[in-house]
Each structure stands twice: as structure tokens, then as C-alpha cells.
Amino acid sequence: MSAELRELTAADALGRIESGELSPDELFDAHAEAIAGEELNAYLWRAEPGAAANGAADGPLRGVPVAVKDLFCTEGIATTAGSRILEGYRPPYTATAVERLTAAGARVVGKTNMDEFAMGSSNENSGYGPVLNPWDRSRVPGGSSGGSAAAVAGRLTPWAIGTDTGGSIRQPAALCGIVGLKPTYGAISRYGMVAFASSLDQCGPLTRTVADAAILLRAMEGRDPCDSTSVGIPGGVELPSRTDLAGLRLGVARDFSHHAEGVEPGVAEAFERALETIAEAGGEIVDVELPHASHGISAYYVIAPAEASANLARYDGVRFGLRADGDGDLVTMYERTRSEGFGAEVKRRIMLGTYALSSGYYDAYYGRAQRVRTRIVEDFARAFEVCDLIVTPTSPSVAFELGAKAADPLAMYLSDYFTVPMSLAGIPAISIPAGLAEPAGGGPELPVGLQVAAPAFAETLLLDAAHALEGAIGFEGKP
Amino acid sequence: MARGAAVLERYEPVIGLEIHVQLQTRTKMFCGCELSFGDEPNVHTCPICLGHPGTLPVTNEQAIKFALEIALALRCEIAPRSIFHRKNYFYPDLPKGYQISQYDIPLASDGELAGVRIHRVHLEEDAAKLSHVGASGRIHGSGASLVDFNRGGTPLVEIVTEPDLRDAAAARSWLQLLRTTIRQIGASDVNMEEGSLRCDANVSLRPVGRDELGTKTELKNMNSFRFLERGIEAEIARQAGMLDAGEAVAQDTLHFDPRAGSLTSLRSKEYAHDYRYFPEPDLVPVAPTEEMIAAARAALPELPADRRRRYESELGLSEKVATQLAFDADLAGYFERAIAPGSAEPVTVANWITGELAARLREAGDGGAGPAGSRVEPEAIAALAGMVERKEISTGAGRRVLAVLVAEGGDPATIVEREGLGGMDDSGELEAAVAAAIEADPAAAERVREGNVKAIGPLVGHVMRETKGRADGGEVTRLIRERLGVG
Amino acid sequence: MIDREQVLHVARLARLELSGEEVERMSSELSGILDHVERIGELDLDGVEPTSHVVALENVLRPDEPRPSLPRDRALEGAPDPSEGSFRVPSPAA
């Protein structure tokens, strides 16, 4: 019985609760119990079964449980950002996005594991151990929102929220065979979301259907006086209803999507099949150019670490979190606290960002990267003059084996190749399952994601098209 | 050590100031915590000003308004679009590990106040308060410090001048003018002792007549106007001593110790800084609209510099007196009230206030309260000045009335009545007094007749005594000479 | 290419204590990443404005109205070394 309940999409559950067939507490406990015994290491904090009292069942989300990436501050509930430096930290306040969800009637069923400070594409950088991919536990779920993706795919929550800075929602969604949406920068408040790269970070839903993603987005989007850069989505978000792509022009940028390094054959085939499906569904495929998108990774791995190097300076052992003994010396205390508290990838990016901003290097790195970013913004603007949406693969590869890229940071960074340009441009992009493909090294087939991007604040169009495409592809796979 | 005056004959000091002003907003620069002074530690903090994970800054509207008013008062150009940067460095009083400040595009620049050019005016957030509490009992026991974040995040306006000041006294009086100006705007209580006005000075010397600048040093911790002046004087002397000895002045940051009057270098303690400034991604640009600027301009009261100009051009006051009145907000208010009824010429009133009255109050030891703080109502001093101006009473009588006013206040006319100090309308009375004086001292009268002019003194004195100083000295002398036939 | 000395300088700026082995690894890894990043050096970016915000917003201001501060015990909760209602730290080199 409880297993069946965990098969329900959020929309189905909402329908049943509305019609009185299902009690929200029953639904909550079904998940809380499953989470208590989960073996994916997807959760860092778990609500007690029977603790459904945390949040009333009224409001449009009717008490449906939601999993929250541990990057969101939750008052009185441990928030680690996947880092040892925040072990035992209990925030004195709650993130706006989470507050909106609970105000709408959702109940937080757990907080999900993640790459430390959202830095990673495999979830192997968590200070609390890697998350396992429910499709194949010897493989990664992707990252940095790997815990949320694995939990949704593994039926450990109907839906979850995560954050996406360069692909951290879309890539794990692709590797776990679910839907992941990165909204337009500014659509959802960043207040209470532990910062990685402030000009890129954006909160978004990870769900099993496009419709569920629309419901969650709707509940969270909106201007927040606590976030100067938040605007919400002008005109709001319509729930998707399209059943075909008639009249829509979907752009393919071959200069970008076909020049990626190390795209697995299975991924390339799945992408070509998706293009055929688009045509069958009445969509028009048009060629567009994104001449600078292939430089996205380079720009991103200067801008994001630079902002991160400042955002992570507050972890200094003075006001909260870990403090190491500095033998009475302040600088020693700082250096030991940060060296013991941060993991290897976080240190690497702090070093990279500090270097890129240091005197003598700013112009060559940060300054140039910001100009490349301008070019990428212009590329998309030009492309959207001749198409309504742009499609690419979400990730060059399917889920890879644990440890496969751990030794090669650059190879890991390149798994963000397709997702980073949209982040730099601040435009919305969604990943939906495009089918299954055999991994490069052989073995059972694994999910492949299709990324669809739209102009800024065109979420309603994006979700509507993705919904139609979802139907046309008809992906039925589950772990 | 080289002596002050002599030094200035050989070297020309070149001085620039860097001023930090705490704004008098209700809340902090980027969060809703109330500003406070002297409260219990850490009772005005929130997740934002403690730099908790996930928090974001939101700019205080009033801080922008005050900053615009200050910028306009300093005749600056307002940047059409200014942005905030992050200034990165680690220090316990800096919760985020960076200070949100303005860097390459400040809110305003290129201004001027009383002949000193303003390089830039920008907004930033203040650091927290760090106090040393002695040995912490840790292994090395280098001591511990306590951090109080009440002050952290207070809005600051930083004002940087061009090096247009030429001596310590000028730096002091210019800073006093800046303080009056900002206090008048109501943007800050600008109190150096409490730290709401802080001033660092850049000092360099060059041989008189040369244009190229010498190496400059930066002086910190001069938390009173007196210390600012003494600190700069000490540094001028120090540099002159080095130059005289043929040594090169090294670029340095110096700490002024008021007690010892000495300067100690801070450089040794500083780790070479690289602030890695970059645009603050959590904030959007500040682009003052026409409305915002117009509103700020409209909110400006008459400022000391303009007031001095008006006193000179419209009221005909001397530059010295005009400056004395205009640059002191309280005194200016007192003067304005005094001339309001029009009971005397503004020049006369101004001279009485800055001359006789100021002097009396000093004698009376008023503790620097000045006219505004005295018993003498502005209307009273004006009335008194008027009576003397119209020769209704003599200057001497005027002084005596003033003495009473200073002691117990009141209305001059009443005092003149009471003390019978009124002028002598019927000259008969004076005639009689003169006759009586000659009667009383025939010897003196005789010597005057013989042409000994000095001998007239005692006779005049006699008349003045008789008339209790009401008589006009000049008139008395004329009458005596007339009677003794030495016209 | 970023050498050992640069790594140590940057680590000092970032307040990170790196072991000798970490310094070596950091030097080679950062060099590898920077080689890739430096491809943007090939692009002609003359006259291109830098982008630091993608949101076209200006003058997002907050009214100067007080909001409740934290009770002091909440502010100090989780502080590594609270003392006398304050946050205690080793004194900065004086």
C-alpha cells in the first residue's frame, strides 16, 4: 500500500487528497518511513514518521510531502550545505522558497544530500558521503542536487527542490531519469539559499512530471523584498496543457551541441531520436547558432569560483559552524578551520576564484569571463529571434561510475558543457527524460536527458512545450 | 626635532583627508536592525548582519538619500549609475569576509567645499566593534578579543578630499566646517569622540616652491579635532626632520598616540593586502533619478558656506565675522533671530555678538556654551545694539547693560530705566554737572586754562562719576573746554 | 601555469592551510583548468561590456524601517566561543 502511494505523482496525490480518497498524513508517513530506511544516502535530515504536524494540510499543496536540498536554511533544523564546516549548524531563519512551499501547505519530509556547497556534478563531493543512483548503485546520481534527484527517482519523495548554478538541477535530473527545471534567474528568491555563485544560483523543482514541476514553480516564484535580484515571473505560470508542438520552432545549435567533447554515442543517438519525435509532434526544427556557447565552461569556471571565493569567506570559525584550534593565533585559527572544514573540490574552487580575482590577473580572467558572458547572452538573444525554444542534450554522458572522474576535475567540469551557457544567460531550461541509452563502457541502459531552453521569463511556454514533448516521448522507465 | 614655524619656511605640507561618517538612519545599511550606541553587545543583530549562510543585503533607501544630500552639499557630480563592490579580506569584525563598498564607480565625485576639492563620496557598511580582553589562557596566550556586531553594518559615507590643505590648523578648521555642514543636513551626529566622524590624513612635504609631491604617509586614529591638528603637526615635524637629515620619507601608515604625542608605524603589522574587488552580485545598481536628486536638493537647508557668502554680500559683514557666525550652526541661528526684528543694523548686531558679548561670556566662564547658551536673548542683544547705535545710551552704558543681561538676562530698556542709565536729553543737567566739576577742582581747571590738555582728565572723570556714565565722553570734554575758554 | 609560490600566496589570501602534498596537487590541477579556461583568450572581445548581472534592475531599495533583531542568546547560539554576550576570538596580531 505505502509503496503504491509512493508511485503517485504529486498532481495525482493532490487530486486524491482533494477528493478525500487519500489522507495527507498517510502519504507523508509512507514517505517518511521509506526515507528512514533508505540506502541511497539521499537524505541528510529525515522527518519522523508521524511528524506530519510540521505544516498544516491546507493551501494548494494540501500537505503533500516535499524534499528540500540541504542548501536551504530551515529554522531550527540542521542545514549543512553538504559541508563539514556547517556540521550541527541550525539556522535562525528559514529560506523564502521553503517558507512559500510550507505556506502553500507542503510539508518538509527531509533534507537531501548534495555536493559540498553545490560544487560538483556527481554528488561525490558531499562531506557526508556520496549519493547512489537508484538505477545503478555503483553509479553517481549527478550533482550537485543529487540527493533530491535520487530521492525523486527512488520514490523517496513525490517531488523535491534543488538549486542550479551551472546545471545542478538539470544534470542530476537527466542522470536519474526525472524532470528538472532551472527557472529564469530572479524567478525564485535566493534568500536563505546558501550561496555558491550569487549571479548564477537559482532554485528549482525536481519532479517526475512536467506538470508537477509547474505546480512547484508556481508555489515558489515571486518577488521577495529580501532578495534585491528577485523579480518573480511576470504574468505568473500557467499549468501545462499542450499535447503537440504545432507552430513551435525548436532551435538546434550544431556549432554548440555537436562540438561537445566526449559525448557518448548513446546520448547522441537519443538526442537525434528526440529531434525526430519533435518533428513528429508537429514542431519545426530550425538551425541556430550559439557561437560563444562552447566557451561557456571557460567563463563559468572563472565567474562561479570567483563569486564562491567571496561567498565562502564567512566560514571563518567566528560566529557559527566549525572552529579549529589555532593555538591562540587568529590567522592559524582561520586557516585550520577552513582547511579542516572544506573538502578538496571546495578548496580547489576557492583557490581558482581567489587567483582569478587577485591583482594582476583580474582582467585576464574575471574581466574576460564577464565579457564572454555578454557574448553568450547576445548569442541567445539572436537565436531566439528565429526560434521559440532551443534543444540540446542535458549531459554528455549517462550516469557514470562512482570515482570515474574523481581524479580529473576538468573532466568533471565538462559534464556541465550543455547546461552552463543557459545559466550564464540567466534563461530558463528544463531537462526531461529522452529515453535510455547504453553507457560508454557497456552495461544496462540508463536515462538520457533532453534539455529545452526558453527566453527569460517564458516559463509558461517552456513548460507547455516540455509537457507536450514528454507525452510524445512517452518515457515509462523507472529504477 | 624640527620646530613648526621654522619648518613651514622651508617645506610646504600637502594634506588630504579621508573621512568616514556614520549616517543617522534608523536601521543598518543592508538589514533592518536598529542603529544603537552604547547598548549591551550583540543585541542589534540579525542573520544578515551576522553574515549567516544564505542571507542577502537590501539597500537602505534613507542611506542613499542622506548620501545624495551630502554629495550635493559638497557640490559633487552624482554618478548616473553607481554600483557596489565586494572588498575581500579576513578580520573578525567583518562577518562576511568582505565589506560591501563602492569602488570604481562611487555615488558622487568632483566636488568642492570652502576651496578644498572633493575627490569622491561613496557609501559602504561599517565594521563591528572588536575589544581586546587580555590573555585568553590559550597556549601562546596572545590574548583574546570580543566581537560586538551592534555597530556592524551601520551605513557609512566615505569622503575623500584632494590634497588641497596646507597646514594642520587649516585641516582642523576645514573638518569642523564639514562637520557643521553634515550636522546641518541632519545626516549624522558627526561626533569624533563617539566615532560617528572619523578622519585619516595623508601628509607629505615638499620644498617651498616645488610642484612635485613628496612621499605621503597616512595618519590614523585621530579621534578629536585637537588630535587631528596635533597629529598632523607631529607628522610634519617628523618628515621635516627626516628631510633635513637627508633621509627619504617612506610610504607608511602611522598611528597617532595622543598621550605620548608620538607616531608609530602600523606597516609592520599589515599583511600585504589584495582586496580582490569585484561587483557585488547580490545588489543591483543605484541610478539616482531626477526625482531622487531633486528631492535631495530640496531637503538641503542653507549650508555654512552659502550662509557666509550671504552674510558678506547681503548684510555687509566682514569675512572674519561672517565666517565666525556662519560656520557655527547655533551661533548663526542666534544671529538670525537677533536681526529678525530689525532693531539695529545687522553689522552692529554681529559685532556686538562676536565682540562684546562673546568676550563677556568668556570672562564669565560660560564653558563654551556661547551666546546661544547664555541668558542673553537674541532680541535683547539686538535691542541693546540699537540703543547704542541711535546714541540713546552711551557705549559705556551699553557695556553695563550687557553685564546685567549676561548675569540675569532680561530686557535692555527695563534695565536702562532701573539703573537710570538713559542718555541726558536736557543738556541743562550736563551743563550743571560740568559747572560742579570745575567748582570741585579749580586747580585742574586752572591748568587746563594754561593749555595743559592732559589736566582735563580728572574733570571729565568727575562728570562721568556724577552722571553714572550716562554722559557721552566727547560731549563732556567739549563743554568743559568751552567753559574754560580753550575751544 | 600556476607554480608553487603562487599557490602558497593564493592559499594565504584565501586563508587555507595546505599540506605540501596539497600544494603540489593544487598547482598541477589549477594549471590544467587554467589551460582550458585560457581558451577565451583567443576570442576578440574588444568593446564588449562585462556582464555581472543578468537582471535588468536598478534602485531596489528598502524603506528605513526597523525589523526585529535576534534575541542575543539566539545570535550567540552555535557560536564556537561565546563569552560575555560576545563572540570571542584570538586577538588579531596587534
Ligand SMILES: [Mg+2]
Ligand atoms: Mg572606507
Ligand SMILES: [Zn+2]
Ligand atoms: Zn541585522
